[in-house]
Amino acid sequence: xxxxxxxxxxxxxxxxxxxxxxxxxxxxxxxxxxxxxxxxxxxxxxxxxxxxxxxxxxxxxxxxxxxxxxxxxxxxxxxxxxxxxxxxxxxxxxxxxxxxxxxxxxxxxxxxxxxxxxxxxxxxxxxxxxxxxxxxxxxxxxxxxxxxxxxxxxxxxxxxxxxxxxxxxxxxxxxxxxxxxxxxxxxxxxxxxxxxxxxxxxxxxxxxxxxxxxxxxxxxxxxxxxxxxxxxxxxxxxxxxxxxxxxxxxxxxxxxxxxxxxxxxxxxxxxxxxxxxxxxxxxxxxxxxxxxxxxxxxxxxxxxxxxxxxxxxxxxxxxxxxxxxxxxxxxxxxxxxxxxxxxxxxxxxxxxxxxxxxxxxxxxxxxxxxxxxxxxxxxx
Amino acid sequence: xxxxxxxxxxxxxxxxxxxxxxxxxxxxxxxxxxxxxxxxxxxxxxxxxxxxxxxxxxxxxxxxxxxxxxxxxxxxxxxxxxxxxxxxxxxxxxxxxxxxxxxxxxxxxxxxxxxxxxxxxxxxxxxxxxxxxxxxxxxxxxxxxxxxxxxxxxxxxxxxxxxxxxxxxxxxxxxxxxxxxxxxxxxxxxxxxxxxxxxxxxxxxxxxxxxxxxxxxxxxxxxxxxxxxxxxxxxxxxxxxxxxxxxxxxxxxxxxxxxxxxxxxxxxxxxx
Numbered sequence: 001x002x003x004x005x006x007x008x009x010x011x012x013x014x015x016x017x018x019x020x021x022x023x024x025x026x027x028x029x030x031x032x033x034x035x036x037x038x039x040x041x042x043x044x045x046x047x048x049x050x051x052x053x054x055x056x057x058x059x060x061x062x063x064x065x066x067x068x069x070x071x072x073x074x075x076x077x078x079x080x081x082x083x084x085x086x087x088x089x090x091x092x093x094x095x096x097x098x099x100x101x102x103x104x105x106x107x108x109x110x111x112x113x114x115x116x117x118x119x120x121x122x123x124x125x126x127x128x129x130x131x132x133x134x135x136x137x138x139x140x141x142x143x144x145x146x147x148x149x150x151x152x153x154x155x156x157x158x159x160x161x162x163x164x165x166x167x168x169x170x171x172x173x174x175x176x177x178x179x180x181x182x183x184x185x186x187x188x189x190x191x192x193x194x195x196x197x198x199x200x201x202x203x204x205x206x207x208x209x210x211x212x213x214x215x216x217x218x219x220x221x222x223x224x225x226x227x228x229x230x231x232x233x234x235x236x237x238x239x240x241x242x243x244x245x246x247x248x249x250x251x252x253x254x255x256x257x258x259x260x261x262x263x264x265x266x267x268x269x270x271x272x273x274x275x276x277x278x279x280x281x282x283x284x285x286x287x288x289x290x291x292x293x294x295x296x297x298x299x300x301x302x303x304x305x306x307x308x309x310x311x312x313x314x315x316x317x318x319x320x321x322x323x324x325x326x327x328x329x330x331x332x333x334x335x336x337x338x339x340x341x342x343x344x345x346x347x348x349x350x351x352x353x354x355x356x357x358x359x360x361x362x363x364x365x366x367x368x369x370x371x372x373x374x375x376x377x378x379x380x
Numbered sequence: 381x382x383x384x385x386x387x388x389x390x391x392x393x394x395x396x397x398x399x400x401x402x403x404x405x406x407x408x409x410x411x412x413x414x415x416x417x418x419x420x421x422x423x424x425x426x427x428x429x430x431x432x433x434x435x436x437x438x439x440x441x442x443x444x445x446x447x448x449x450x451x452x453x454x455x456x457x458x459x460x461x462x463x464x465x466x467x468x469x470x471x472x473x474x475x476x477x478x479x480x481x482x483x484x485x486x487x488x489x490x491x492x493x494x495x496x497x498x499x500x501x502x503x504x505x506x507x508x509x510x511x512x513x514x515x516x517x518x519x520x521x522x523x524x525x526x527x528x529x530x531x532x533x534x535x536x537x538x539x540x541x542x543x544x545x546x547x548x549x550x551x552x553x554x555x556x557x558x559x560x561x562x563x564x565x566x567x568x569x570x571x572x573x574x575x576x577x578x579x580x581x582x583x584x585x586x587x588x589x590x591x592x593x594x595x596x597x598x599x600x601x602x603x604x605x606x607x608x609x610x611x612x613x614x615x616x617x618x619x620x621x622x623x624x625x626x627x628x629x630x631x632x633x634x635x636x637x638x639x640x641x642x643x644x645x646x647x648x649x650x651x652x
Contacts, residue, residue, distance in 0.1 A: 071543055091546045104544035108562045117558075118548030152645040169548065 011221060012236075013046040020083075022047040022205055023068070023173065028077035030063050030229075037063040039229035040077070050199050050206045052220035054213060054252075060229040061209045065175050068207065069098045081172070092121070097171035101178040103162035105150040111137070111161050112146045118169045136164040139198070156187050163195075167202060174199075176208040180215060192218045213253050217241070225249050241300075243285070246380040250298040257304070257345050259297040263377075266291040271377060273297055279341065281317045284373040299375030304347035306335050307367050308360050318369045321345070323360050335360065337368050404621065411614035418609045428615040438616055441600035445580060448511065448596065452518035453575035459519065460526025460575075461568055467527070468534040486524045494521055495588030502589060509591030517589040518579040525578060526571035533567035573631070577624065 013019035021044035030038040038060040045051045053061040066072045067079060070091035079086045086094065097118070106114055115136050119129045137143045140160035150158055159182070166174060179195065180188045196219055199206050210216050216223045217237040224234045225248075233240060233249045244250035247258065264280065265272040271286035273295065281297065289295045305311075311318055324344055325336035334348045347368055360366055385393075411429075415422025432438060467480050486494060498517045499509075507513055541563065545555040561568075583598040590599065597620075601613055 069543075069547055091543070092549045092551055096547075098544070098547045100540045100544055102538060102540050104538065104540040106541060106545070106559055106563075117545070117550075121549035121554065149645075151642060152649050154649045157649070165544075165548070 011048070013049070014044070014222065019046060021045060022049070022082060023207070024078075024080040025064070026078040026080065028064075028067065028074045028079060030060070030067060030072060031075045036229055038067070038074075041229065041231055043224060043231055043234065045205065045207060047205055048203055050196065050219055050221045051208070052216035052223045053207065053209045053226060054211070054216040054223050055226035056211060056252075059226040061226050062177060063229075064226075065098070065177055065207065065209050068173070069096055069175055070094050095172040096175060097166040097169055097173075098175040098177065099162050099166040099179055101181055103150075103158050103182075105158060105161055105165070107150055110147050110149055111142060111153070114150070114161055115165045115168050118165065122169070132168060136168050139167075140164045155182055155184075156191070159183060159191065163198070167198070167204070170202070171204065173205045173207060176206060178210055179208060180212075181210075188215070195219060217253075225252060227252075243376055244298060244378065247296050247298070247378050248380075250296075250376070250378060255301050255346060255348075257299050257301065259299070259343070259345075261295060261297065263289050263291050263293050263295055270372060273377070275341065275343075279319060279339075282372050283317075283375060283377060285375070286377040287379065289377045289379050293379060296378045297375050298378055299370055301334065301346040301348040302332075302350075303374040304345065304368050304370045306337060306347045306349060306360065307369070308364060310367050311369050315369050316372055318367055319345075320365070320367055323362055323364045323366050326360065326362065335366070337366055339368075407614050408618050408621070411611060411618040413611055413614075416611065418611060418614070428611040429619075432612055432615050432619075435612060438597070438600060438612070441595050441597040442616075444511070444594055445597040448515050448518060448586075448594075449576045449579040452515045452522060452579045453572050455515075456519045456523040456575045457526050457568060457572040460523045460571060461530050461564075463523070463527040464530035464534055468531055468537075483524050483527050486521050487528070489521075491521075491582075491584040492588075495585040498585070499588045509589060510594040513589045513591065514586050514594055514596065517585050518575075518582065521582075521585060522575035522578045525574050526568075529571040529574060530564060530567050533564050537564065570631070573627070577627075581620075 023043075023045040025041055025043040028038055028041050029036065041060075041064070053064060055061045063072060067074055068081075068086075070086070070089060073087065081094075081096070106117065109117070112133055115133045116129050119132055124132070133146075134143075137146055140163060142157060142160055142164070145153060145157060150161065153161065159179070163179070166176075176195075180191055183191060192215060195206075208216075208219065217240075220237060222234060222236055223240050225232045225240065227248055232252075233245050235243070240249065240253050244253065250256045251258065259273070259275060259281070261273040261275040261281075263271050263286070264274045266286070266289070270282055270284055271289055271291075273281050273283060275281070283297060310320075319339050321337040321339040323335055324338040327334045328351075330351070332348050332350050334346065337345045337347060339345060345368060410418060410421075412424050412426065413420075413422055414425035414427065463483050467476065467483065470476070495517070498513075498520065502509060502513050537560075541559055542555050545559045546552065550558060581598055582596075583602055586596045586599055587602075590596065595603075597616075601616065604610065604613055
């Protein structure tokens with residue numbers, strides 16, 4: 001555990017031009033009748049990666065997973081695993097195991113028999129099966145529940161049985177379909193870290209489908225954000241949050257303020273954006289936004305500073321408004337500031353000091369400001 | 381109203397239940413009648429049960445009926461289960477609606493018509509009527525009952541169980557025998573029991589399709605009653621009632637116990 005951080009930091013095969021991807025989706029399309037679930041999608045996943053497919057329901061993420069498991073065949077395109085085309089290979093011959101959202105534990109078998117099921121199919125000798133099952137039970141800390149049936153277990157225990165069963169065969173890739181969806185919040189958070197440790201311990205490639213962005217951010221090395229059967233962005237959690245490449249991604253992950261405007265001036269490093277009301281903001285991270293183009297400036301609430309007095313002269317990007325709404329959350333306070341042009345901007349501030357007399361309150365005059373590099377300019 | 385029985389409710393209950401069970405209770409009482417005359421009470425006796433044991437015709441009929449019921453229920457269960465599987469699994473084939481309608485039509489088909497059409501068929505293909513033809517006929521009409529029972533179970537069957545089995549390396553055939561079959565087995569067993577009971581008490585279809593040497597118990601009872609009800613018939617009917625009631629009660633008690641046990645387990649598991 002102690003070295004996990006440094007391993008994680010140095011693990012970035014997607015930046016290495018020499019590295020060969022482990023799983024490749026090549027222009028994959030899947031149609032169900034008239035409905036296109038996955039639309040001409042290409043994606044690379046590397047060995048030992050913890051990869052998350054994040055998206056709202058119906059975005060095609062589960063279909064992608066089911067195609068990898070072999071329950072669905074792509075309408076067109078190819079899926080490669082270690083360079084081998086998976087087309088036509090039935091699920092029971094793929095070196096891939098899946099943990100189902102409903103867990104799909106066999107109700108007529110004990111915990112032991114559930115875990116041993118996959119091993120028996122391979123004709124593993126009985127002694128080896130017993131040893132492996134004992135090892136798996138130890139891994140998920142269910143030794144004393146070996147002879148129970150699934151209905152005699154709690155939700156968290158069932159989840160761990162499902163996990164043990166799906167890794168018992170040491171698959172090359174483990175697919176997890178909303179693995180923590182059925183657990184309550186506390187248990188979910190604890191289990192997220194267990195899953196990460198397990199992945200490190202076994203050295204497997206994990207592909208997890210989730211609609212919970214916090215879950216994806218916590219666990220994954222990289223996240224693919226999906227919408228309408230297409231990948232909108234593939235990046236590390238930090239990149240997805242700090243440097244989204246489209247309005248959709250910025251809006252989907254976390255809270256964001258979207259200031260729409262036109263690029264008035266453009267230099268190599270900075271851009272000046274004019275809003276609808278004429279307010280001018282100077283920003284960096286303008287990417288390829290050309291002068292005259294319609295853009296959105298996306299900035300996270302915690303990167304906006306709120307003050308009750310006008311900031312000193314020389315501070316860039318100052319706007320005046322009044323406190324429209326505020327929510328005190330204990331560790332932080334969320335302000336909704338209504339600007340003079342009527343737009344409401346969200347800003348959050350950590351309550352690093354205890355509450356004092358000098359607090360902003362409803363309808364107080366307030367000034368917001370942010371650094372030029374605090375947000376990103378989005379053209380898409 | 382809640383929990384309390386008003387006078388109206390009590391009388392409705394008594395009326396309803398006596399309407400249902402009075403004839404049966406009368407039959408049971410008269411089976412212990414010492415008198416040879418069915419309608420005259422001559423004191424308590426079990427002599428008709430004793431004489432039943434020496435009535436070779438009735439015993440033969442009972443044996444034939446049991447054999448037919450066993451064989452036809454077994455075959456009907458296999459065919460009905462297959463039909464139910466086909467109808468729930470292959471939802472995309474053409475004419476599925478027509479097929480499912482055709483499987484379930486015999487449920488509402490008048491027995492006389494089923495019996496008559498089967499008789500015509502057997503005559504047309506020159507099959508001698510007897511044990512075989514009655515069995516075939518019973519398979520035909522009990523199969524759809526099995527299909528209905530099994531299909532309703534398959535509707536609520538979690539398909540991801542089968543996917544999980546295949547994902548873990550089980551071929552479709554192994555998946556069926558190791559996962560699907562054990563999970564739907566209770567429905568298949570109750571389907572078999574339903575088919576067995578239906579075959580046991582069928583009179584109409586058996587009369588159409590039976591031949592010499594294959595007289596079933598309901599047929600025998602019916603033909604004897606036409607010559608006059610004897611206390612022996614009452615005795616044999618009482619025995620039938622006892623057998624059926626025992627079966628139903630056992631099934632109910634076993635089910636109830638399992639449910640209670642399951643609930644207790646689940647509550648225990650939730651507590652940790």
